[in-house]
Amino acid sequence: MSGGEFDIRTWLVGASYLVAATLFLLGLQRMASPATARSGIRWAGLGMLVATFATFLLPGLHNLPLIVTALVLGTVVAWVSGKKVAITDMPQMVALYNGMGGGSAAAIGAVELLRYSSLVHAVPGGVPVAGPGVVVLSLAVLGSAIGAVSLSGSIIAWAKLDGRLDKRLVFPGQQAFNLLVALAMVVLGAWAAISLQPAVIIGFFVLALLLGVLMTLPIGGADMPVVISLYNAFTGLAVSFEGYVLGNEALIIAGMMVGAAGILLTRLMAKAMNRPISGVLFGSFGGGGQAQEISGSQKPIEAGDVAAMMAYAERVVIVPGYGLAVAQAQHKIWELAQRLIERGVKVKFAIHPVAGRMPGHMNVLLAEAGVPYDLIADMDDINPEFPNTDVSLVIGANDVVNPVARTDPASPIYGMPILDVVESKNTIVIKRGKGTGFAGIENALFYADNTRMLYGDGAEMANALVSELKALDGGH
The missing domain is CATH 3.40.50.1220 (TPP-binding domain)
Known part of the structure; x- marks a missing residue:
């Protein structure tokens, strides 16, 4: 491949990502009003289509049959499920899609961390010829943690919304236990970034998935709007971080937009429920209160x-x-x-x-x-x-x-x-x-x-x- 051709393809990819980012912005802006939300979704979808096809122009892209197969399968499943889902089941679908986005980001992080691990440990003495930098490793771990939490938490949210988990699971010392799991995840994440040992990386992901489950189990159905918007923000941030790891501008831009919108929405929803963001993140919110005595009686009517x-x-x-x-x-x-x-x-x-x-x-x-x-x-x-x-x-x-x-x-x-x-x-x-x-x-x-x-x-x-x-x- 000549240098000129490489430059042209690289330029086309960059230009396409710029077009995609513009379409994302237009779509997000139009989603602000119910009257234009449908067209906003179409603009954003077109932006994602442009970004997806631009990715095929990247030099040195491998496993094309596998990539195309995954794209076709994902498109078919999404199209069929979107057509069949009842409007009353839309919260469950949104929760699942949040989880899929987070899971995808976590999967990218896992693949990259294990790839870095193979580079390190394939060289005598454990020093790679050209390993990743501290920033890349840190973002790979951070994106993996957030994505894994979003994945498992969204699955639990889906199960609750779908009636498969009817009860809130609350036990003594729950918040302290969750904090210990979170701290252990942080320690293992740092260790994974430093040592790049496969066993440590796997343990880190297990703790991240466990934390997502533990965070969501005590939450009741009435608090699900806050939970869904929170995991939406998590997914966006995870995608953005992993986009940096891959050097993919489209993922960075799209992820930051989703993350920023999700954080803003979470703040608004928490305010509407009179809950601080810290209570959303760490509190066992959604609990029952003490019934208040009210005088009088309810008066029926026909x-x-x-x-x-x-x-x-x-x-x-x-x-x-x-x-x-x-x-x-x-x-x-x-x-x-x-x-x-x-x-x-x-x-x-x-x-x-x-x-x-x-x-x-x-x-x-x-x-x-x-x-x-x-x-x-x-x-x-x-x-x-x-x-x-x-x-x-x-x-x-x-x-x-x-x-x-x-x-x-x-x-x-x-x-x-x-x-x-x-x-x-x-x-x-x-x-x-x-x-x-x-x-x-x-x-x-x-x-x-x-x-x-x-x-x-x-x-x-x-x-x-x-x-x-x-x-x-x-x-x-």
Whole structure:
């Protein structure tokens, strides 16, 4: 291969990576709005396609049949699973994809560390002719650790979201034990970078995988949005570090974008749950709190009365929560909203940042049902409107609408930003029973004078409300 040809190919690779990075940025920017998120995903996907094909231009690329086979298999599996996955199972898929990204980064680190090991120990005296530098070794170990933690932690998160692990595993001294495992992983990682002994490298990976499991086992389902965004950040950082190890600019740029976005999202989600980042990283968060005694009683109501209240209201706000996803009631709720809109009622959907089991869970469900983006409001925008709202319909949300978060300093959710549904003129809560929310405390909203409880399955009650509205409209 001539020097000129080599220069041209190298230039083409660099130019392609620059184009890919630009497409990544455009895609990320368009993902900031629900109205342009789909096109943002396409732009980012195109960027990854450009980066992938550019990699084939790299000089000295080996194992082409194996690489092509892996690409084809990965593409087919992703396409089929993406087409088949139910919208209610999207959190599980996101968790798995996070884990796959982290696992890929960890695999790169493992291969590179073992390759460096073979270079060192193949030479008498253990000194390689041209070994890696300290920075490369450090980033290989760091990326491997973060990627392995993300892999095993995401698998546990998937199992919890999928109902395969229903219980939180908590034991005395858990945080201290996790800290010991983390410290042991750091020590083995440093030893692996210095000695490059295969046995030490393997032990380091075992501890990293174990740490991911231990970090995620005590976490409950309601905290999964924070967990998923955290592991998303981990995966991005791991990919970026391993990109430096490989000297691949596209991996560095893409990983840093994902990592930065994930860190920002984790901060926002933790703030929305009133948790410090240190609590997310090291705390056994998601635990149950002491139930609070609240005077009064929950007051039931029938679907016909609720339909009449909403039909003759001027403003209605619908507040979805995880129960909406469980009941798969998003289509019926949108049908209900459409009927109200046809009657001249002003309808909005209020979304809490951590409602559901992944970041943007409620937004995804409502978008799948066809709810226009301009009818969806976030917490900061909708809270000032609740005092002027005639009826707020809460379906499947609990802790994120509990007013004790503002009024009771002893409450485990005190200080958590909430949707101010309690300020509404009338509140209707669709709920299966009288149980507490994830935090294990009573919801003062359910006992308020202006709150009525519509007991039953979310989808069934939404269907009943639609039927009652039809009856009010003369059966049309």
